[in-house]
Amino acid sequence: AQSVTQLGSHVSVSEGALVLLRCNYSSSVPPYLFWYVQYPNQGLQLLLKYTTGATLVKGINGFEAEFKKSETSFHLTKPSAHMSDAAEYFCAVSVVPGGTSYGKLTFGQGTILTVHP
């Protein structure tokens, strides 16, 4: 079974400051890892994903995340926050292809990012 823990349900930063959203996962098999963003009254949009290969992955809007197997982490960062980054962010895990998971995702509880002027 897989699980995802996002540390901090709310994170507040100033515009221009570093954004760090934490995600730890538990999986008995090699995982695929995802970050999604949800703006108010919208569906979830993929920010970035890790499947195999390079452990530092870059996504849209200047975000990136690093897969650290030894720490079972996949933290999301952005060097300089923008007002438009204010949203809720979800970390998710799925198993590598095989079996009957068909890309089923297990989501964390979400982190609401607030950006102050």
Added chain:
Amino acid sequence: DAGVIQSPRHEVTEMGQEVTLRCKPISGHNSLFWYRQTMMRGLELLIYFNNNVPIDDSGMPEDRFSAKMPNASFSTLKIQPSEPRDSAVYFCASNSYPDTQYFGPGTRLTVL
């Protein structure tokens, strides 16, 4: 592509009424997922299909909920009878396994 399409976007109904939510996945995608999002429980997977066949419905909360996928381009989630605690945002997502899941805009359901 138009993305995942859900209808209606908003639904307000009275307790006891039947509610049907609709989803059109992205063309060519072979897996479809129904989620429910609430403040209290977060994002929950209700059921998912692969090639129109239900694979896992263990997330469906009770027998009042049912889902069908009669063909590759259409799925429904039905609640009968509806209750106030069913109020939530319901999302549909699709993927071309093992690729990324793409989400629809959601249906906001309010049961009075």
